[in-house]
Amino acid sequence: MYSTCVFCDGGCTFAVDDADGKVTISPINPAMPAICSKAVNWDEIRSHSGRLMHPLKNVGERGEPQWEEISWEQALDEIAEKLRAVIDEYGPEAVAFSEMPLNHGFGGVTRRFMNHLGTPNYITALDLCMGNTAQVHRATYGWFTSANWQVADCIVYFGQNRGPELWPREYLNLKAALARGAKLIVVDPRLTETAELADYHLRINYGTDAALALGWINVIIDEGLYDHVFVAESTIGFEDLAERAGEYPPERVAEICGITADEVRETARVYAGSEAALIPWGATADMQRNSTSLLRGQCILRAICGFLNKSELVYGPASDISLSERLYDYSALSQSQKDKQIGSENYPLFSFKGNALYDEAMRNAGFGFTADIMASSCMAHPSSLFAAMRGEGPYPVKAFFSVANNTVMSYANMQGIVDALMNQYLVVTFEVNMTPTAQLSDYVLPGDMWMERDTVGPMFDIAPIMTTSNSIVEPPVDCRCWYDVVKGLADRMGIGDAFPWCNAHELFDYRFAALGTTWEQARSAPAHPGKTPAFGTFLTPSGKVELSSSVLAALGYDPLPYYEEPTDPLANDDMPFEIFAGAREPANYNTNFHQIGFLREREPEPRLFIHPDDASSCNVVEGAWVRVATGHGAIDLVAHLDPCQKPGTLRVPHGWWKPETEPGLAAGLSSALIHNDGMLFSDEAWNLDPEQGLANLRGGICARVGVL
Ligand SMILES: Nc1nc2c(c(=O)[nH]1)N[C@H]1C(S)=C(S)[C@@H](COP(=O)(O)OP(=O)(O)OC[C@H]3O[C@@H](n4cnc5c(=O)[nH]c(N)nc54)[C@H](O)[C@@H]3O)O[C@H]1N2
Ligand SMILES: Nc1nc2c(c(=O)[nH]1)N[C@H]1C(S)=C(S)[C@@H](COP(=O)(O)OP(=O)(O)OC[C@H]3O[C@@H](n4cnc5c(=O)[nH]c(N)nc54)[C@H](O)[C@@H]3O)O[C@H]1N2
Ligand code: SF4
Ligand SMILES: [Mo]
Numbered sequence: 001m002y003s004t005c006v007f008c009d010g011g012c013t014f015a016v017d018d019a020d021g022k023v024t025i026s027p028i029n030p031a032m033p034a035i036c037s038k039a040v041n042w043d044e045i046r047s048h049s050g051r052l053m054h055p056l057k058n059v060g061e062r063g064e065p066q067w068e069e070i071s072w073e074q075a076l077d078e079i080a081e082k083l084r085a086v087i088d089e090y091g092p093e094a095v096a097f098s099e100m101p102l103n104h105g106f107g108g109v110t111r112r113f114m115n116h117l118g119t120p121n122y123i124t125a126l127d128l129c130m131g132n133t134a135q136v137h138r139a140t141y142g143w144f145t146s147a148n149w150q151v152a153d154c155i156v157y158f159g160q161n162r163g164p165e166l167w168p169r170e171y172l173n174l175k176a177a178l179a180r181g182a183k184l185i186v187v188d189p190r191l192t193e194t195a196e197l198a199d200y201h202l203r204i205n206y207g208t209d210a211a212l213a214l215g216w217i218n219v220i221i222d223e224g225l226y227d228h229v230f231v232a233e234s235t236i237g238f239e240d241l242a243e244r245a246g247e248y249p250p251e252r253v254a255e256i257c258g259i260t261a262d263e264v265r266e267t268a269r270v271y272a273g274s275e276a277a278l279i280p281w282g283a284t285a286d287m288q289r290n291s292t293s294l295l296r297g298q299c300i301l302r303a304i305c306g307f308l309n310k311s312e313l314v315y316g317p318a319s320d321i322s323l324s325e326r327l328y329d330y331s332a333l334s335q336s337q338k339d340k341q342i343g344s345e346n347y348p349l350f351s352f353k354g355n356a357l358y359d360e361a362m363r364n365a366g367f368g369f370t371a372d373i374m375a376s377s378c379m380a381h382p383s384s385l386f387a388a389m390r391g392e393g394p395y396p397v398k399a400f401f402s403v404a405n406n407t408v409m410s411y412a413n414m415q416g417i418v419d420a421l422m423n424q425y426l427v428v429t430f431e432v433n434m435t436p437t438a439q440l441s442d443y444v445l446p447g448d449m450w451m452e453r454d455t456v457g458p459m460f461d462i463a464p465i466m467t468t469s470n471s472i473v474e475p476p477v478d479c480r481c482w483y484d485v486v487k488g489l490a491d492r493m494g495i496g497d498a499f500p501w502c503n504a505h506e507l508f509d510y511r512f513a514a515l516g517t518t519w520e521q522a523r524s525a526p527a528h529p530g531k532t533p534a535f536g537t538f539l540t541p542s543g544k545v546e547l548s549s550s551v552l553a554a555l556g557y558d559p560l561p562y563y564e565e566p567t568d569p570l571a572n573d574d575m576p577f578e579i580f581a582g583a584r585e586p587a588n589y590n591t592n593f594h595q596i597g598f599l600r601e602r603e604p605e606p607r608l609f610i611h612p613d614d615a616s617s618c619n620v621v622e623g624a625w626v627r628v629a630t631g632h633g634a635i636d637l638v639a640h641l642d643p644c645q646k647p648g649t650l651r652v653p654h655g656w657w658k659p660e661t662e663p664g665l666a667a668g669l670s671s672a673l674i675h676n677d678g679m680l681f682s683d684e685a686w687n688l689d690p691e692q693g694l695a696n697l698r699g700g701i702c703a704r705v706g707v708l
Contacts, residue, residue, distance in 0.1 A: 002028065002526040004457075004469040005039040006102055006450045008589040009129075010167050012039060013526050016472055023472055028526070034168040038589070041598065042451050042472070050595050050659055052432055052446040054478045062422060063440055063665035072480065072488070075443055080492035082426040082442075086399040092118030093340045095399045096385055099124050101375060103404035104430065104447055104482040105469070106504075107459030108327030110403055111375070113486050115333040116495040120341035120352060121380045121397060125410040126460065127350065129283050131376030132692050134462065135349055136295035138373055139551045142361060142539030144462055145302065145312040147280050149173040152311045154183045154274035158209050158294070159284025159698075161192040165586035170280065183274070185267050187212060190583065190609075190651070191644035200267050203646060204257040206580050206699025210290035211563040212264065213297025215253030217245040219268035220304065226272065227306030234538070235303060237548025237559070244560040256563065271301065276311035284582065287698045292349075292691035293561035296549070300561070303545045309535045316539055317371035318464035318530025320514045324371040327511075329498065330378065342388050342397070343381020347693030348555050350379045357551050361539045375460035381693050382411055383683040389420035399426040403482065404447060406591040408437045408669070409655055412687065412695035414678030415633065418665070430485060433595065436657055436669035436676075445485060448475035454523065456508045466515065466528040483507055557691050566700025569686055570631020575702035577614065579630060579650045581677035582697065591655035591676075606656035606675045608637035610705065611645045618705050625708040628652060630701050633679040636708060650703055652677050 003025070004013045012034045014025045025040070027033040038045065055075040060066030086094050097114060099122070101107040114122055124131065137144045155177060162171040178184060178197060186198040187209060195201045204212055220226050221242050231238050250261035257264075271277050279298050288294060302312045317324070324330065344351035355370055355377040362370045372378045388397045400407075400421060408417045421427050421440040429441040438444045452475035457467035475481075483504045490499045501507040508519035515528055522528055533539070541550045546559075553559040587593065587602035594600055608628055610620060620626055620639045627634050628650060637652060645651060657672035668674050680703070681687065683695050 001470045001524070002468070003451065003472055004467065004526070005035070005042070006105070007038040007042070007045065007592070009102055010034070010169060012036070012169060013469070014039070016470065018472070032169065032172045034172055036165040036168055038593070038599070044598070045593070045596055046449050046451060048596055050433055051476075052434060052444060053476050054446060056444040058442050062427070062442070065439060065664065072478070075445060076485075076488045076492060079426070079428055079443055080489055083399055083493065086425055090396050090398055093121060093337060093395065094397050095119045096121040096123070096380070096389065096397050097401045097403060098405055098407045099403040100126065100405035101459040105450065105453055105455035105459070106482040107375070107457065108323040109483055109486045111328040112498060113490055113495070115329050116490070116498040117493060118333065118337050120333060120338050120378070121385055122378070123380050123382045123385055124375050125405055126374055127376050127379060127382060127694055128286050130281055130286065131374040132286050132291060132350070132694055133281055133295055134374040134376065135692065136292055137299055138358070139540070139549045140296065140299035140303065140546055141308070141314045142358070142537070143314050143316045144373060145308070145314050146463070147278055148276075148311050148313050149177060149278070151276045152177050152182055152278035154185070154271060154277035156185045156187070156271060156277065156279045157194060158187045158279070158282055158298070160280065160282035161188070161194045161583065163193055163586065166584055183270055185270065189646040189649060200263070200270065202257070202259050202263055202267065204259055206578055206649060207288045207290065207566055207696070208257045208563070209285065209288065210294035210297055210561060211248065211253050211256040213294055213301060214245060214248035214561060214563060215250050215264045216268040216271060217241070217297060217300060217304070218248045218253070219250060219265050220272045220301070221245050223269070225269065226304040230306045231304055234536070235545040235547050236542050237546060240560060241300065241547045244562070248563070272305045277305065277307055278311040284698055286694070287582070287696060289566040289687070289689055289696040289700055290563055291689040291694065293563060296561040300547055303547065308545070314535070314538070315464045316533040316537060317367070317373070317461055318532050319367055321464070321466050321511070321530035322369065322371050323458065323461050325369045326514060328372060330372070332498070340395075341380050342394065343384030343693065346384070347381040349692055350376055350381065352378045354551070354555060357541065357554055358539060361541050361543065364543070365533055365537060365539055371461045374462050383413070383688065383693065383695070386411070386413070386417050386420040390416065390423050398424055400424050400428070402427070402429040402437045402441070404430055406435045406437050408440065409591045409657065409672055409676045409678055411683065412678055412681035412697065413632070413683035414673070414676055416683065418669070430482060433659065434663065435591065436672040439663045439669055440665070446479045448479045448481050452479070453481050454504065454508070454519075456511055456519070464530045464532045466511065466522070466530060467526055468523045470523055552691065566696065567686070568631065568700060568702045570682065571702035572631065575630070575704045577648060577650045577703045577705065578699060579628070579652060579680065579701050579703040580698045581652050581654050581681065583609065583651050583653070585653060588655070591657065594657060595659035605638040606653050607640040608705070609640050609642040609645045609651035611647045611649070612641045612643055613647055615639060615641045620705060620707055627706050627708055628680070628703055629706070630680045630703045632682040635675050635677070635679050637675065650705065652680065
């Protein structure tokens with residue numbers, strides 16, 4: 001039997017043996033032993049004392065909760081009644097959801113519920129994590145690329161750091177490729193563990209990656225290093241691209257990036273000269289002011305150098321198992337409701353409006369539907385949605401569901417999200433812990449955890465493959481799976497017919513029927529491939545790889561990549577440092593695990609990384625509590641003097657709160673308002689990627705450090 005861990009998004013699958021009543025887990029492939037200490041200690045994590053065990057109702061003030069345990073019946077009845085009141089007064093579009101499908105294991109059902117209810121206002125923090133990469137890949141190739149590690153002979157990392165507890169599967173793939181003799185180019189201002197393995201380490205200035213990509217394209221075109229046949233036969237826009245790339249000669253790029261022109265040239269030649277180079281996905285590219293241009297640059301590099309369908313596989317959506325087709329049921333949402341999607345006027349790329357630009361290409365390729373890649377093609381714009389929830393228009397949003405995600409901590413402008421939740425008529429959180437988001441809720445519903453539920457993937461339309469994961473133990477008696485919650489609410493809201501499956505297993509049978517099998521038959525194998533278009537089919541409007549993007553042009557954007565220097569209008573003269581959020585920590589995962597003893601011991605406090613020279617210039621010593629302030633906000637951290645940090649820059653961690661400290665808004669939401677990176681970054685237009693409207697968390701923001 002197989003199970004897949006989702007304690008983080010590494011998604012490690014392992015064999016489970018429960019002989020003699022004792023459960024043991026082991027890697028499915030002993031040569032790739034990707035299991036970290038979190039999965040090994042799954043029982044300790046699921047059984048920790050803070051776990052939510054019963055539905056809770058806040059009988060106190062919003063934000064200063066007094067919890068009362070209630071039954072599921074009461075919880076669902078009351079939530080449905082309040083939802084109806086909101087819909088009656090403001091319309092169904094006044095109901096919004098934020099979700100991370102991976103965390104609850106039921107991709108597709110939330111969107112189906114929303115479509116039948118009549119609201120387009122869905123957001124997911126996946127937008128900052130592969131969702132926006134997927135959109136840009138789609139604009140270029142018609143679909144997302146999957147890494148083919150087996151053949152990769154050159155790997156380029158734009159800011160990824162991998163390790164035994166930082167995405168171990170990919171770390172092992174990287175080690176295997178290096179052992180085969182593959183070259184490694186790491187683009188990272190910091191000296192990381194991964195950079196130590198590199199043949200070339202480019203310590204560029206933060207947020208300048210898009211300029212580097214353009215510099216490489218310049219060299220590759222200028223020196224004729226591209227795949228002339230592929231470019232001629234399978235792409236459009238090469239002439240325009242060549243002209244744009246001409247604006248980024250290595251000398252200019254070197255100055256922007258803070259490296260030498262020779263480094264730009266040499267690494268471009270190494271990349272283009274490889275047989276099958278790979279630029280794996282990484283979140284750093286998703287969180288910059290120039291994200292769209294960087295991602296476009298990466299896509300163009302893969303294409304013009306001829307790596308598509310060698311090291312970079314473009315599968316396309318699976319026609320038989322697509323969630324968009326089988327579960328989302330977008331046809332249930334009227335066009336007039338789709339048109340109300342918040343933020344789609346200013347940021348249409350992610351929205352229903354942007355998705356519709358692929359209708360014809362998908363129809364021409366024989367699909368009867370337009371897929372929603374990564375659950376983020378048909379999304380409301382997060383910052384605009386939070387503004388609407390605060391009452392800033394275009395119309396009121398008054399009911400908010402936070403589903404298996406920690407909404408208030410997972411975007412920029414955390415205070416603005418807190419204010420948004422405080423202005424709601426109804427807030428419901430589906431969780432396993434009393435998170436800062438849950439603390440702002442009226443109802444907190446207790447979920448099961450991955451080892452307690454059977455699941456079927458994909459969780460969002462990306463991999464053309466159905467996956468299974470088997471439960472290892474029963475959930476605590478009052479902890480439910482998300483499907484049961486949605487079904488319970490749908491029945492009460494009069495849309496139960498859209499959910500004819502009495503339980504999760506019936507739903508899984510429906511999904512597996514597309515492959516001519518059942519859950520019981522399928523559950524013994526971890527993966528079942530779906531049907532995809534032939535390699536070389538590009539589901540773009542032109543049917544070719546679009547080096548100049550017709551989708552971006554149609555939406556009024558520059559169809560070619562460019563680099564624009566980020567500015568910080570909130571900076572002032574006493575902010576000598578540049579700041580970035582991230583550098584993930586082995587002992588936690590985003591906002592998770594700060595309450596788990598054995599993990600917390602390894603990372604007891606939120607740490608600021610600062611170069612020793614910078615520390616001495618502002619009288620900071622190792623272990624001192626300091627306040628880091630940007631023009632937007634401030635947080636408190638413990639200083640860690642780190643010679644690997646690029647001088648003049650600061651690193652703050654993502655997602656810190658202290659579950660052991662006082663809950664409630666006045667006390668800082670268990671310290672989240674004191675430590676979380678989201679307090680430091682604005683979500684105003686100047687700090688958003690112009691095409692996608694997503695916040696920059698990676699450079700170009702000025703900060704100061706003061707000892708507390
Ligand atoms: N243990 C553990 N594993 C995790 C996670 C976790 O929280 N804990 N999180 C998971 C998730 S959700 C994700 S998305 C991934 C994220 O994993 P990564 O994509 O590796 O992200 P980070 O570790 O935040 O940042 C990696 C590097 O990016 C560099 N960097 C910062 N800004 C820039 C820049 O402007 N340009 C360049 N080129 N580099 C820059 C930093 O110096 C850092 O070394 O990890 C996943 N794995
Ligand atoms: N400010 C800022 N924002 C960011 C980032 C950043 O670096 N800085 N990073 C971005 C990235 S890369 C990502 S991936 C997203 C992550 O965004 P989120 O998914 O919102 O982040 P997590 O902190 O992983 O929150 C997951 C929540 O799900 C709950 N959970 C875990 N397992 C289960 C389960 O089985 N059932 C239920 N019901 N709940 C469960 C956890 O308790 C936790 O509170 O955030 C993005 N947002
Ligand atoms: S890296 Fe660890 S926590 Fe993440 S999926 Fe793999 S085993 Fe689970
Ligand atoms: Mo992520």
